[in-house]
Amino acid sequence: MSPSEEAVSFTDLALRSELLKALADLGYEEPTPIQRESIPPIAAGSDVLGQAATGTGKTAAFALPILQRLADGDRGVNPAALVLVPTRELAIQVSQAFHRYGRDLGVRVLPIYGGQPIGRQLQALRRGVDVIIATPGRAIDHINRGTLDLGEVTTVVLDEADEMLDMGFVEDIEAILDETSEQRQTVLFSATMPPRIGTLAKRYLRDPVRIEMGRQEPARGEAPKVRQSAYMVSRAHKPAALGRILDTESPAAAIVFCRTREEVDELTETLNGRGYRAEPLHGGMSQDQRDRVMARLRAGTADLLIATDVAARGLDIDLLTHVVNYNVPSATEAYVHRIGRVGRAGREGVAITLAEPREHRMLKTIEQATKQRFTIEKLPTVADLRTRRLEMTRAAVQENLIAGDRLERFRVVVESLGDEFDIVDIALAAVQLAHESSGNEIDEQEIPDQSDAVSRKARHEEPERRGGKSANRSTAGTVKLFFGLGRRANIRPQDLVGAIANEAGLSGRDIGAIEISDRFSLVEVPAGAADDVISALRNSTVKGKKLVVRRESFAARKRNR
Template sequence: MEFAELGLRPELLRALTSLGYEEPTPIQREAIPPLVEGNDLVGQAATGTGKTAAFALPVLQRLTAGKRAGGPAALVLVPTRELAEQVSQAVHRYGRDLGVRVLPVYGGQPIGRQLQALARGVDVVVGTPGRVLDHIERETLQLGDVGTVVLDEADEMLDMGFAEDIEAILAETPAERQTVLFSATMPPRIDSIARRHLREPVRITMGRQAPEPGEMPLVRQSAYIVARAHRPAALGRILDVEAPSSAIVFCRTREEVDQVTETLNGRGYRAEALHGGMSQDQRDRVMGRLRSGSTELLVATDVAARGLDVEQLTHVINFNVPAAPEAYVHRIGRVGRAGREGSAITLAEPREQRMLKAIERLTGQRITLEKLPTVTDLRARRLENTRTALQASLETDDLERFRVVLDSLADEFDVENIALAAVKLLHEAAGGDVDEAEIPTPSSAPSRREPGPGRRESTRPGNARPSQDGVTRLFFGIGRRAGLRPQDLVGAIAGESGLSAREIGAIQITDRFSLVEVPEPAADMVISAMQRSTIRGRRPTVRRERFVR
């Protein structure tokens, strides 16, 4: 099937041809016809399957020709500013022959520019829920003329605590609108939104295109079991052996991002950090250097790297196992896009092997457990790199001007020894032999012992409340008087610590403080991340709940 068979208008077909699109992807073939006809749609599609064009082309198809009066005709909600920019750019490219006016709106950008563009008039708004709701409350964004609403990466928006904002935004749009929902995973909460806000939607489930029999999958997935203390050394060794041309290393917290970036730079890599604590200009400059090739490694949190598409990216490395299997799906979606091959590598502690099994159940794909490269492996890899560099020089370089050096040495030394000395110098210039200790193989994780008769569950130092069923309650020194809502806590914790919203338990908000249940293994990580963050403009005290006997 070709795009012309989908019934798209000539202006869109010309744009697709100029962009080099030859035929629609499976999700585009399935989604575009019912959307062009005006149906609501729920699509489960992995990242990198072409879903942006699957909803953007029908939105443009349904636009009225010529300049439109009134508010936007379409609204696309996305979880992050990076994805807002990418979707906006895609809509602009597809609709350039239509003269489409598209505006990305998100936090971290001067709101004045957005106000001016909205006042002039736009056809499509692509924005994050928080900033869209901000414009609605300012009465600078009128949604009464919206004919299509798209919820892109819906599961991620819910994980970030945007559920209530999405409900408020949908309430401002016409009841007869077309509603489109795309999500990489389909938890019950997504079905609940679909039942409330979509009318008899067409449902499409589309994973990554399966490889032909006998072919390897586009994304090679593997994991290394390593103790926490040895993870930085293991990461460096894996990068040395894999030698990625461009990679993203995912970490859970900002602090971890900064530490890993410093470690990799100390090892000789060109690594840069990307996290939510950076300004938009800083993040744009980092991404520009990654795309230009001046940076080879990006160390990032999920909240910063969501929705990024870097053409030359070859590897995604999880410095630790993601807190939720769905986060793993989103992370590995950064590679293997548009038919490009890639590798997804995860560092896991012994106790996290069960989490790898949960990921395998969700993805239906096997994660191969590999042995960490030894010092011998690393030495062999560096020698191979030296051989490859020499081979390239022999095949392409003009070597004749160095013959005078060879001839002068050949009078005194054997030619073979001269060659070996040259190889030695090249090898040492590239880093030389490895002088590292072996990384010990971790022992298996100890089994958890349940308190039995005559045994008491121990309490933590400082009279902290004992954990119950692996859950710990955290105290936040901010409450109802500061206007705090449950989604504020969920969004802040999920965004700053990397913990999935699904793992956040019961929330109790009083006038002056709040209590939040989190998994015991993640408690210290959450506390560390939140102590450097703000909630509703404040930086509250965050600690374990005190327990008085």
């Protein structure tokens, strides 16, 4: 094992006390591989070129050293660090991370992105900001207005760089970088390394430290017999989605892996509220507490263990049937170690991963490393859960009928009711009572299913990885959408690509030809995604103007010329 691979703590990375306290309060127990490799060179001021997929913990990998380098005391008005991200969702997430890590440092963080009132951003910029998290388009807007001065920026981070290039932001990125000092530190993270990323890095990075994550080979040995599946679900719906999956799977014993102690405690409380017998396990617990949890699990008085990787090391549970990754694991070897806990001794185990749509690339990285594919499943619907409950009621009644001799004392009740009611109606009433007494009311709210959009995206990325053109770039399988804004509204191709990618979840690769006229624009999108794009953009704005989006028609084009 190389020194960089040895187990280290955040303390070993020489972080300042305020950051260590924030990490401890958040329940982070040890750095992920990308954090372990990236924090020292970034904190030292080196340029970094990193390959790491979403879900590897790279936000902390650049946020912590940026906060480490912030000056104490009065830090002036203009930002010292700029983080460019492809979408407003990611801008919000990264901003929240900076706030959490830097709360004891008094860090001033501002996310700037389209769709947010610009007046609020202007007020914050006038008061003073330490770190800006921005989408390229909105950053350019502020630069052109003269409201964003990047002259004092010492560190620039390009996060999800390949996504930003796919969305058509390369010119904006270059223009933004040209507004900063040539002596700045530049950090670039990308899930993939196509030639254009190399071109960008060669132009703007100086002798960068190169870091590559997510390509580790799985441990050798006999492959476990494991059914591997993934569910695409947004972060807000994860707790409800997990409950439904567990309702459907009915595991005899399962471990649910979380990233932090805080997440373990919150999820344990949520699942117990749904009627499960869940127990937490993390590094903040004493050995006695851990022993009592494991005793309850082995005795069958608990059926769910909610744990962090660190706390679950060395556990060997013979009855374990399911492993659930509540988040996509930060490294391939972590995934391999987790699923190795089930499927032993010839028994089939089940490995389930809950992934946010933007984490699909990390799933692909795991597939490539393990040479096994995930089955992308659809989340159980309300109808599915009702069917499942009826099946369980039927099984319970059937088991009771087989017992036979225990039913005799109830015969007098059935016979007396038989004088007034049909025997089938009596049976239906009895089954209804049994069904309703089983408890666990069904959550009637449907959870949005995002598996179709991700599957479409994966299908269209595959030809590009093989060196061919995406099917969406061809005329076949695409339609043109009419956008009621054009050159008179200062609309650029990247504005349209960014709006579609942000709101409808399509990649820049999925978007075909773009034609911008004076009063309208035409954008080519996959035929199967056209209605989703129209629906997603219905209440959106670009350049402060409301979008009118519909399928192209010759009559509409003629009216708007």
